[in-house]
Amino acid sequence: MANKKKPTGLGKGIEALFQDNNVDTSKEDVIDIKVSEIKPNPYQPRHRFDEKALQDLAVSIKNSGVFQPIIVRQPDPEVDSYELLTGERRLRASKIAKQATIPAIVRDATEEQMMEIAVMENLQREDLTTLEEAEAYNMLMTRLDLTQAQVASRLGKSRPYIANYLRILGLPSEVKDLLEDNKLSMGQARTLLSVNNKQDLIKLAKKSVAESMTVRQLEQAAAKINGKKGAKKKKAPRKSPFVRESEGQLQEKFGTQVSIVNSSRKKGKGKIEIEYGSVDDLNRLLEMFGVNLD
Known part of the structure; x- marks a missing residue:
């Protein structure tokens, strides 16, 4: 059961909601909420968390507590159940430290705002892998029915930047696994997309990792592969x-x-x-x- 107080500063849009590290929250009511009553943000784009860093944070929380409150929303004011908006690491570390409660600020938020907050928080902290970032942009487009230009505008990115990340989702699963493990860079992934044959693409991706190929070396290898394959095909008619x-x-x-x-x-x-x-x-x-x- 939360130690209930009336939350303030609500309903001012995404800018007002996304106030965690950059804005003084001392004027807002902070309440202690049971950790067991908080559900994770369903739109969290991060798949992996640094376990060593979480363990270190858990030790700090156990010794000194949580200095910065997490931010949650309460879908039903009549039920003691909350959904996380920001503060995933603090919540996870608190669970590891076996803390019964955690300090939190309650704000109103729509499903759309929850989604944007989850993506924005991780992008600002540069916590996402290349693949996670691509999936996050795709989620915003499909769930909110946004265009690439609209996603770019909301997140302060260029449209080509968003487009390049979305193209990564077209890579074979074997190659996306290498991206997820940070064995391939964004530049390497973009180069691999130029390989026309799927099996050749997978082989070249594995070779790139095994031989620590640079983007330039990968470009040369991709061009060589496409050149050989193209020589066997009839030249396609010129498109208008x-x-x-x-x-x-x-x-x-x-x-x-x-x-x-x-x-x-x-x-x-x-x-x-x-x-x-x-x-x-x-x-x-x-x-x-x-x-x-x-």
Whole structure:
């Protein structure tokens, strides 16, 4: 049961809600909430936490307590149940330290704001891996029905920056695992996307890790692989500027390779091919199309 006090400073938008490290919260009411009554933020983009750092923080909390309150919301004021907005590490460390309660500030927040806060907090702290960051941008787009430009504007990024991260989601699962383990950099991942054949891409990614290849070396290897494969294929017909521009916009929207192929038999007919790199990537695209197979 929380030591209830009336929370203040609510309902002022995302800027007012995202006040953790940058704003003095001393004028807001801080209450002690049972750790067991706090649920994690369902939109937390981080998959992994540094266990050693959490253990160190837990020792500090056990000896000196939590100096900075976490921020939570209370979906139902009549029920002692809260959802975390910011302070994931402090909450986890408090659990490790076996603390019964934790100091917290309660603020009103919508589902949309919860999602944005979870992403913004981690981006400001640079806590996300390349893959986690890409998945976070995709979550904002699909769950909030935002365009790349809108996500970029909200987070203070450029649209090409967001687009490059979304393209990472089209990589095969084996390569995404290497990204998740920080064995590949963002620059290396972008270079690997240029490899046309999936199996060649996977082999080159593993070779890059094994041989500690630079981005430049990877670019040369990718060009060599594509050159060999391309020599065996019939040269594709040149596409019009309209088709190339349309492909570019579709690639930005879906975060993967898209090809518009005109029919050689009937004028004005053709097909649009959208590539996916894994089952997860296919599910991501289906969700964007509004296809629900549950």
